[in-house]
Each structure stands twice: as structure tokens, then as C-alpha cells.
Amino acid sequence: MGYIEPAPIKDKANPFESMMSRFNIAAEALGLDEQVYNVLKSPSKQVSVSLPITMDNGSIRVFEGHRVIHSNILGPSKGGVRYAMDVHIDEVKALAAWMTWKCAVVDIPYGGAKGGIKCNPREMSAGEIERLTRAYTNAMLDVFGPDRDIPAPDMGTGPREMAWMMDEYSRAHGMTVNAMVTGKPLVLGGSLGRTEATGRGVMVSALAAMEKLNINPYHATVAVQGFGNVGSHAALLLEERGATIIAVSDISGAYYNEKGINIKAAVAYRDGNNGTLEGFKGAELMDNAAELLILKVDVLVPAAVEDVIHSGNVDKVQAKLIVEGANGPTSAEADKIINEKGIMVAPDILANAGGVTVSYFEWVQNRLGYKWTRERVNRRSDRIMKDAFEKVYETSLKYNVPMRIAAYIVAIDKVASTYKYRGGF
Numbered sequence: 001m002g003y004i005e006p007a008p009i010k011d012k013a014n015p016f017e018s019m020m021s022r023f024n025i026a027a028e029a030l031g032l033d034e035q036v037y038n039v040l041k042s043p044s045k046q047v048s049v050s051l052p053i054t055m056d057n058g059s060i061r062v063f064e065g066h067r068v069i070h071s072n073i074l075g076p077s078k079g080g081v082r083y084a085m086d087v088h089i090d091e092v093k094a095l096a097a098w099m100t101w102k103c104a105v106v107d108i109p110y111g112g113a114k115g116g117i118k119c120n121p122r123e124m125s126a127g128e129i130e131r132l133t134r135a136y137t138n139a140m141l142d143v144f145g146p147d148r149d150i151p152a153p154d155m156g157t158g159p160r161e162m163a164w165m166m167d168e169y170s171r172a173h174g175m176t177v178n179a180m181v182t183g184k185p186l187v188l189g190g191s192l193g194r195t196e197a198t199g200r201g202v203m204v205s206a207l208a209a210m211e212k213l214n215i216n217p218y219h220a221t222v223a224v225q226g227f228g229n230v231g232s233h234a235a236l237l238l239e240e241r242g243a244t245i246i247a248v249s250d251i252s253g254a255y256y257n258e259k260g261i262n263i264k265a266a267v268a269y270r271d272g273n274n275g276t277l278e279g280f281k282g283a284e285l286m287d288n289a290a291e292l293l294i295l296k297v298d299v300l301v302p303a304a305v306e307d308v309i310h311s312g313n314v315d316k317v318q319a320k321l322i323v324e325g326a327n328g329p330t331s332a333e334a335d336k337i338i339n340e341k342g343i344m345v346a347p348d349i350l351a352n353a354g355g356v357t358v359s360y361f362e363w364v365q366n367r368l369g370y371k372w373t374r375e376r377v378n379r380r381s382d383r384i385m386k387d388a389f390e391k392v393y394e395t396s397l398k399y400n401v402p403m404r405i406a407a408y409i410v411a412i413d414k415v416a417s418t419y420k421y422r423g424g425f
């Protein structure tokens with residue numbers, strides 16, 4: 001099975017604390033004002049709700065839902081909603097803080113938030129998921145809003161759930177409010193390019209990093225963990241740019257082909273196979289899916305869940321470059337060894353920021369009542385991603401720190417300067 005082996009206990013520190021350990025290093029390098037530090041170290045709002053739902057068999061199940069707003073100092077808070085069994089308030093807190101840093105790194109006018117519902121959408125009918133999504137939206141009517149807090153897709157959610165959120169919120173307000181959520185279907189005001197935006201940003205970051213490392217994309221080998229929205233689009237777009245994708249994985253296992261996997265065929269297979277690669281014939285099923293992470297490749301793209309590169313496997317990682325499609329795929333423990341090994345990391349808060357960037361474009365278009373072409377969306381998001389990469393890279397040279405800490409420095413500096421001008425505490 002493709003289940004990712006759990007990280008050792010010492011890596012599994014509270015996810016918020018793991019985020020804070022990186023934040024602390026950057027705050028110290030930057031000489032962050034103590035008062036601003038104290039404000040940023042705690043989320044500004046946390047809402048947890050119980051959601052009773054009538055299941056198809058008539059029973060009532062109570063689901064646990066959360067929304068955490070880490071900061072709204074830069075603008076309305078922004079962040080996806082995750083449906084997964086391991087959703088936990090500490091994880092949602094960390095993910096919300098990462099959104100604050102991510103929006104600041106790419107310089108878009110949003111704060112950070114994240115939501116989650118503890119559920120297994122694979123085991124629920126569409127009707128059950130719809131009732132759950134509507135109940136969650138209703139419970140968050142005072143939290144969400146186009147100028148307050150704007151949800152979006154994350155793991156286990158997509159345009160369908162965003163449509164239900166928009167509809168429920170709009171009904172409650174007696175008018176259509178499409179700017180309250182992004183990642184919607186196109187017909188409801190979604191943006192061209194949003195579906196592939198996160199994977200596209202991963203591709204732009206990977207190419208920018210390869211340029212620094214003198215890796216020719218046409219000779220580069222890549223392994224991608226996770227074949228959902230982020231992983232599959234990153235793989236498709238890197239393949240289009242000439243790279244050879246030798247391994248991909250999802251929950252059914254890892255698939256390897258040293259000559260290169262035909263990613264278009266893999267996507268078509270997944271889409272016709274209930275969403276998984278199980279039985280895919282264009283590659284061999286690896287005995288141990290976790291070994292995808294330690295393959296000898298130029299580029300490794302973790303695009304599934306948190307803490308997959310940890311103290312138990314980091315010694316064996318052979319990639320020259322890690323481009324983090326997922327949020328938090330590398331534990332704080334593993335960071336030190338990656339740095340010692342001289343592996344370049346395009347960190348999550350930089351590399352996967354293409355999604356929220358195009359979400360921002362979607363919100364802008366909704367507010368203008370106008371639609372941009374795909375070409376305009378891609379051109380502008382590519383430019384934002386490339387500029388952000390260069391800024392983080394230069395900061396890493398200036399402070400002599402790894403790219404992850406440099407990304408935090410860029411982000412914290414922006415948030416701290418905003419506090420300086422706004423004051424109010």
C-alpha cells in the first residue's frame with residue numbers, strides 16, 4: 001500500500017511548534033521586535049464546531065470541524081479547507097500560520113487561515129459530503145466573508161465543495177457572493193488556471209532552482225509523491241518542460257519506470273479508475289512505496305502529506321533538489337541533515353504558493369465582475385512565483401541561511417513592517 005510510513009516520534013512534535021522552530025530561527029536572524037513576535041506566535045482566532053449530519057442510512061454522525069485564522073494584518077485571511085481523518089486543531093493552526101507566511105512571500109494582500117473537517121471523504125457519498133460541507137459553511141457564517149476570511153480547496157476538497165460553500169453562504173445572505181470562496185467551478189466565477197495553479201507554481205520553482213544548480217531540465221529525473229491535484233499537475237508540467245518523471249505515488253502505492261512514466265496516460269488512468277493509480281500498467285509497483293523518497297533523482301517533489309521526510313529517512317535522501325508541493329512535508333528534525341547534505345529545498349511557503357496566488361486572481365476577477373484569459377492568469381502567476389523565488393534566493397545568500405529560513409525572513413519582515421505602520425497594540 002502507498003501509506004506513508006509515520007515519522008519517528010521525535011519528528012512528530014506538535015505541528016504548530018515545528019512551524020515555530022523555523023519561525024524562531026528566522027525571527028532571530030531578522031532581529032524581530034519582541035512585541036510583534038508575541039502577536040505572531042499565537043493564531044488570532046480559532047473556531048471549532050461539532051457538525052451533526054444525517055448519513056444515508058438514517059443514522060446521525062457528529063463530525064469535528066475547525067477554522068483557524070492566524071493573522072489578518074495584511075488583509076482578509078485566506079486558506080484551504082482539508083477533509084481528512086487526521087485533521088487536528090494543532091495541525092490546522094500550523095497550516096494557518098504557513099498561509100500567513102506564504103501570502104507574504106508572494107506579496108499578495110492576504111492574511112493566513114486554514115480549515116479542516118475530520119472525515120474520510122472516500123467513504124462518504126456525495127450527498128453526505130454535501131450536507132457536511134453545507135453544515136460547516138453555516139457554522140462559519142460569522143467567520144467567512146469576501147472581506148474577512150476566504151476558504152479554498154485543500155486535501156480532499158475541490159471545486160465541488162467550493163460550489164456548495166458558495167451556495168450555502170449566498171443563500172444565507174440573500175444574494176450571490178462568489179468572492180467568499182476560491183477554487184470554484186468556472187461557471188460559478190472560478191478562474192481559469194486555478195486547478196493546475198499549485199502544480200504550476202511547483203514547476204516554476206523547480207525550474208528556477210534547477211537553473212541555480214545548473215541542472216538541465218531536459219536531463220533531469222524527478223520523483224513525485226502524491227498524485228492528487230498538486231502532484232499530478234506538477235508532474236505533467238515538469239514532463240512538458242522536458243524532465244523525466246521516473247516515479248509517482250498515491251495511496252495505492254508507488255510506481256516506478258526508469259525510462260520515464262507517461263504522465264498524461266497516468267492521469268487518464270487515474271481519472272477513469274475511481275481516482276487512484278491502482279493497477280496502472282505504465283510503471284512497476286514498488287515493493288515499498290516509502291522508497292520513492294530515497295530514489296536517486298535530481299528532483300524530489302513531496303506533494304501528499306506532512307512530515308514524510310524525517311529523521312528516520314533523511315540520511316538516505318539522494319535528490320539534489322526538493323521542491324515542496326505539500327505543506328510541511330519535511331520535519332524540523334530533518335531540516336538540519338538536509339542542510340548538512342547540501343540539498344537545496346524550495347520550501348512549501350514558496351514552492352506551493354501558486355495556488356493561493358491564482359486564488360487571489362480569482363477573487364480579484366470576482367470583485368471586478370470580469371474574466372481573465374488563461375494566458376493572463378498563467379503569465380502573471382509565473383512572474384509572481386519567479387520573482388518570489390529570486391527574492392528568497394537572494395535573502396538566503398544575504399543572511400547565509402537555507403532557503404526555508406530565507407522564505408520565513410522575507411515573510412516575517414513584510415508582516416512586521418505592516419505592524420510597524422499600522423500599530424494598534
Ligand SMILES: NC(=O)C1=CN([C@@H]2O[C@H](COP(=O)(O)OP(=O)(O)OC[C@H]3O[C@@H](n4cnc5c(N)ncnc54)[C@H](OP(=O)(O)O)[C@@H]3O)[C@@H](O)[C@H]2O)C=CC1
Pocket residue numbers: 002003004153154155156157198225226227228229230231249250251252275276277303304305306325326327328352353355356
Ligand atoms: N490544492 C491546492 O491548491 C494546494 C495544496 N497544497 C498541499 O499539497 C498537498 C496535497 O494537496 P492536494 O494535491 O490538493 O490533495 P489531493 O487530495 O488532491 O491529493 C493528495 C494526494 O496525496 C495522496 N495521499 C494522501 N494521503 C496519503 C498517504 N497517507 N499516503 C500516500 N499518499 C497519500 C493521495 O492519494 P489518494 O488520492 O489515492 O488518496 C493523493 O494522491 C497537501 O499538503 C496540501 O495542503 C498546498 C497548496 C495548495
Ligand SMILES: O=C(O)CCC(=O)C(=O)O
Pocket residue numbers: 078079080081102150151152153154182183327352353355356357359
Ligand atoms: O488557494 C487558497 O486560497 C489556499 C490554498 C491553500 O490552502 C494552501 O496554499 O495551502
